[in-house]
Structure formats: C-alpha cells, structure tokens
Amino acid sequence: xxYSHEERSSWSPQQARNAFRNGLCRPTSGISYGYAQANxxxxxxxxxxxxLLFAQRNPKSCPLLGVLEAGQIEGPLLAGGDxxxxxxxxxxxxxxxxxxxxxxxxxxxxDDLVTFIIGCSFTFEAALLADGIRLPHIEQGVxxxxxxxxxxxxxxxxxSGPLVVSMRPIPSHQVADAVRITSRYPxxxxxxxxxxxxxxxxxxxxxxxDFGDPVTIENGHVPVFWACGVTPQAAVMETRPELAIGxxxxxxxxxxxxxxxxxxx
Amino acid sequence: xxYSHEERSSWSPQQARNAFRNGLCRPTSGISYGYAQANxxxxxxxxxxxxLLFAQRNPKSCPLLGVLEAGQIEGPLLAGGDxxxxxxxxxxxxxxxxxxxxxxxxxxxxDDLVTFIIGCSFTFEAALLADGIRLPHIEQGVxxxxxxxxxxxxxxxxxSGPLVVSMRPIPSHQVADAVRITSRYPxxxxxxxxxxxxxxxxxxxxxxxDFGDPVTIENGHVPVFWACGVTPQAAVMETRPELAIGxxxxxxxxxxxxxxxxxxx
Numbered sequence: 001x002x003y004s005h006e007e008r009s010s011w012s013p014q015q016a017r018n019a020f021r022n023g024l025c026r027p028t029s030g031i032s033y034g035y036a037q038a039n040x041x042x043x044x045x046x047x048x049x050x051x052l053l054f055a056q057r058n059p060k061s062c063p064l065l066g067v068l069e070a071g072q073i074e075g076p077l078l079a080g081g082d083x084x085x086x087x088x089x090x091x092x093x094x095x096x097x098x099x100x101x102x103x104x105x106x107x108x109x110x111d112d113l114v115t116f117i118i119g120c121s122f123t124f125e126a127a128l129l130a131d132g133i134r135l136p137h138i139e140q141g142v143x144x145x146x147x148x149x150x151x152x153x154x155x156x157x158x159x160s161g162p163l164v165v166s167m168r169p170i171p172s173h174q175v176a177d178a179v180r181i182t183s184r185y186p187x188x189x190x191x192x193x194x195x196x197x198x199x200x201x202x203x204x205x206x207x208x209x210d211f212g213d214p215v216t217i218e219n220g221h222v223p224v225f226w227a228c229g230v231t232p233q234a235a236v237m238e239t240r241p242e243l244a245i246g247x248x249x250x251x252x253x254x255x256x257x258x259x260x261x262x263x264x265x
Numbered sequence: 266x267x268y269s270h271e272e273r274s275s276w277s278p279q280q281a282r283n284a285f286r287n288g289l290c291r292p293t294s295g296i297s298y299g300y301a302q303a304n305x306x307x308x309x310x311x312x313x314x315x316x317l318l319f320a321q322r323n324p325k326s327c328p329l330l331g332v333l334e335a336g337q338i339e340g341p342l343l344a345g346g347d348x349x350x351x352x353x354x355x356x357x358x359x360x361x362x363x364x365x366x367x368x369x370x371x372x373x374x375x376d377d378l379v380t381f382i383i384g385c386s387f388t389f390e391a392a393l394l395a396d397g398i399r400l401p402h403i404e405q406g407v408x409x410x411x412x413x414x415x416x417x418x419x420x421x422x423x424x425s426g427p428l429v430v431s432m433r434p435i436p437s438h439q440v441a442d443a444v445r446i447t448s449r450y451p452x453x454x455x456x457x458x459x460x461x462x463x464x465x466x467x468x469x470x471x472x473x474x475d476f477g478d479p480v481t482i483e484n485g486h487v488p489v490f491w492a493c494g495v496t497p498q499a500a501v502m503e504t505r506p507e508l509a510i511g512x513x514x515x516x517x518x519x520x521x522x523x524x525x526x527x528x529x530x
Binding site: 045049053056057064069156184186264265 | 310313314317318320321322329332334421422448449451529530
C-alpha cells in the first residue's frame with residue numbers, strides 16, 4: 001500500500017474510500033483532487049436534534065452536507081459506501097472523553113446512531129492551489145493545524161462549545177484572493193473567520209495546535225483562520241453525550257461530490 | 266386601523282408585529298419595506314428532528330433563518346416579540362387537517378412546541394422592485410399566488426410532501442435579471458426553480474392557485490416560479506402530526522433583519 005501523491009490525488013472518491021477500508025491510514029488533504037471532503041459527527045438519536053440545531057446555528061463551522069438517519073450506514077454522498085469503514089481514522093468519545101482512535105467503528109455501531117456529514121475546508125484547497133496560492137501543510141506533508149479558540153459557538157439545546165479553526169499561512173499579497181476564492185464556497189466553511197492576529201482568538205502559540213500538526217510560517221506570510229468542522233467534536237467534549245464518534249482530525253470522509261458543486265455564483 | 270400602503274411600508278418590524286398583535290390582519294407583502302419576512306412551521310418536539318432535517322434536505326423551499334427551541338416564544342429574529350401573537354394570521358392543523366385560521370395561537374400553545382422560521386420570497390421583492398421589475402400581485406393588491414406542484418421534496422424521517430411554489434409573471438426581457446437578482450438571496454429561496462411552463466410542474470390552471478390569489482398575466486410576461494415556504498405545511502398535511510401550526514399563506518412573520526443581511530456577494 002505504497003501510493004504516490006500523484007496516485008492518491010487521482011483516485012475517485014470510491015477508490016479512496018476503498019483504500020481506507022482496506023487499511024490505508026493517513027490525512028486526506030490532497031487525495032481525490034477535485035472532490036469534496038467532509039467532517040463527521042455521529043451521535044445517538046436522543047442527541048440528534050441538538051446537534052442538527054447546533055449546525056443550523058453555526059453554519060460557518062458546521063455547514064451540513066448531508067445526514068444519515070438513525071442506523072443508516074450509506075447515502076447519496078457515499079454511494080455503495082459504509083460510514084463505519086470508509087474513513088482512514090475515527091475518534092470515539094464516551095461522556096466527552098476520547099476513548100479510542102480506531103480505523104473502523106463497527107464495534108461501536110448502534111441502530112440509533114445518526115450521522116452528520118459536514119463540509120471541510122480541504123474542499124476549497126484545490127481552488128486556492130489553482131489560483132497559485134501555496135499551502136504549507138501540503139508542501140510540508142503534514143496535517144493542517146487546528147486550534148480551539150476563545151470564541152464561543154451559538155448554543156443549541158445541550159450543545160455548546162468553542163469555535164475550532166484551521167490555519168493556513170498566506171502571503172500578504174494573496175490574502176485578499178484567498179478570502180475572495182473561499183467566500184464562494186460557503187458549504188465548506190466559506191470565507192475566513194479571522195485574518196492575522198491569533199491572540200484575538202485566544203491562540204497563544206501557533207506552534208502548538210490542538211489538532212493536526214504545526215506548520216512553518218515563512219516571513220511575510222499572514223496566518224489566516226477558517227472555521228473548522230472539528231468544532232462539533234469540541235462541543236461533544238463539553239456536552240458529554242454518552243457516545244459520540246467523529247473523524248480523526250484531518251482524516252476526512254471523501255464524498256462523491258465534485259468541489260465545484262459547492263461553488264456559488 | 267386604516268393605514269395607507271406608504272405607512273405600512275415604512276413600519277419597523279416591531280411596529281408591524283405590534284399592529285398584527287393589536288388586530289390588523291392582511292397579507293404582509295409590501296409591509297416594512299427593506300426587512301425580511303418569514304414563514305412559520307411549529308410542531309411538537311417529537312416531530313422537530315424530522316422537520317429540521319426536512320429543511321436541511323430541501324434548502325430551496327425551506328431555508329431556515331432561525332429556530333425557537335421547545336416552549337420559546339421569542340428570539341433574536343423577533344426581539345421583544347411573541348410568536349403566538351405577532352403574525353396577522355395562522356393556520357392550525359390537527360393530524361394534517363386544517364382546523365382553524367386564527368389571528369393568534371395562545372389557545373393552542375404548549376411547552377413542547379418548536380418553532381421553525383423559514384425565509385420568504387417577499388424578502389427579495391424589494392430588490393426586484395428596485396431594479397424596475399414590476400410585481401403584479403403588489404400592483405393588483407392581492408396575495409401572491411402559490412401552487413402545489415407534482416415535484417416531490419426530499420423525504421426526511423416521517424416528513425414528505427410536494428414542492429410548493431410562488432409565481433410572479435415577469436416580462437420576457439427581465440426574466441434573466443429576476444434570476445440574477447434572486448439568486449443572490451439563497452436564504453429566502455434564491456433563484457427560481459422553474460421558468461415558463463406550469464404544466465411541467467403539474468400546474469393545470471394558473472388562475473386556480475392552491476394558496477393566495479390569482480394574478481392577471483399580461484401579454485409577453487412569463488410565469489416564473491420560486492420555491493415557497495408553504496412547502497412544510499403541505500408536508501404536514503401529508504405527514505399528519507397530531508398538531509402543527511403555520512402562518513396563513515402570505516401572512517408572514519416580519520423579522521428584525523434587513524433584507525441585505527441575506528445578500529451574498
């Protein structure tokens with residue numbers, strides 16, 4: 001299972017999902033170039049209304065692309081797929097505490113589990129690259145850095161928590177382009193929530209991300225922050241439902257939808 | 266309570282809601298010019314997940330602007346308001362059958378009722394008028410005509426039903442402008458779902474709308490159809506929850522949000 005970057009980038013979403021199902025485990029940035037990627041949050045039906053309402057009230061961090069109803073393991077976003085097997089890695093929480101990071105969740109599955117599929121900023125990276133905007137985490141071969149912020153999400157029922165952001169350093173002269181391009185993809189987090197001052201988000205040290213890996217910030221590059229689909233997992237850690245399952249940060253669901261399907265005029 | 270069109274159009278949203286609370290009862294098109302209007306669907310908590318998911322899966326007809334959690338009667342969209350009093354007229358359904366069209370719903374209120382506030386195409390009418398596009402239902406002083414179509418919505422749990430559309434006749438040379446302008450307001454139904462051929466939507470006779478009033482279609486005008494926030498009420502009629510309450514068609518909630526807040530770039 002040694003695939004080159006070029007091979008992985010040209011996989012169809014189904015090929016990528018099958019590779020993960022068969023044991024490949026790595027961050028998904030750069031895989032199935034041109035297809036959308038998605039965050040996952042899975043909760044029991046008893047918590048599902050609150051999670052769905054949390055997404056509705058926090059559309060920048062939780063833009064919903066689809067929902068699998070209780071017990072469903074596939075749907076139109078992952079034709080022929082199995083949500084319990086088709087991600088490279090998952091995170092399992094019991095009462096808000098991470099208890100495992102398995103590569104499949106068959107052993108945790110229950111018929112009352114509802115799956116929320118949430119847009120991911122990896123989706124607009126192809127558009128940024130196509131415009132000549134370099135992405136350090138891809139160049140450095142690491143997972144994008146993600147940070148819990150001091151900004152609170154809008155509460156929904158029992159669900160509350162901090163906004164989580166991903167960070168990409170952008171050359172000053174391309175910041176406006178990065179804003180312009182990503183604002184056209186609201187379904188995958190859209191425009192940045194913050195440009196340039198991590199302290200105002202309560203981030204003390206960019207080299208210590210809460211999820212993912214640190215990246216080197218070159219001189220003249222500005223840290224730009226996008227809302228991140230790990231946000232519902234941070235809310236789960238605060239809200240402590242009996243069970244919740246997410247993707248492992250950076251290890252996304254690759255869906256059958258081309259990026260440009262989420263492009264607005 | 267005899268107000269001129271000019272008076273009504275210059276009311277603040279709160280003034281309009283107070284006028285309805287104090288007994289004014291009429292369609293809201295043209296009232297509080299420049300502020301958004303909204304559809305209502307209220308269901309018991311037991312049905313709330315299905316309704317919320319129905320909205321997520323049918324964003325053209327059910328673009329959610331806000332949700333009042335179980336028992337809540339006000340929220341940020343209607344500061345100081347009371348959702349049970351502040352619309353000119355409501356429609357009450359028991360097991361899918363319309364049982365009343367009251368001007369307040371205090372007698373039907375329960376602590377487990379969840380309120381969904383859904384964007385309304387009246388919101389983009391100001392932008393159409395500002396571009397010189399005439400709107401016959403306003404000129405003719407009637408409610409916009411609405412039709413059940415043969416097109417099915419995406420099902421969500423127990424909720425299923427037909428797409429409902431509103432219709433505005435547009436001069437041929439302005440159809441493209443009407444599409445362009447309304448596509449920038451996805452939160453209030455956005456671009457039309459259909460232009461020009463009512464039979465393809467299963468509409469036999471434009472002079473017999475299912476809701477609202479017929480309008481005269483002048484020579485050279487094309488019927489243009491937008492998804493309509495009465496759609497969840499049509500689903501309620503099919504799905505038959507024990508109780509559901511909507512606005513009366515055309516008699517909307519006027520919210521504290523300016524139209525241009527829903528304008529995308």
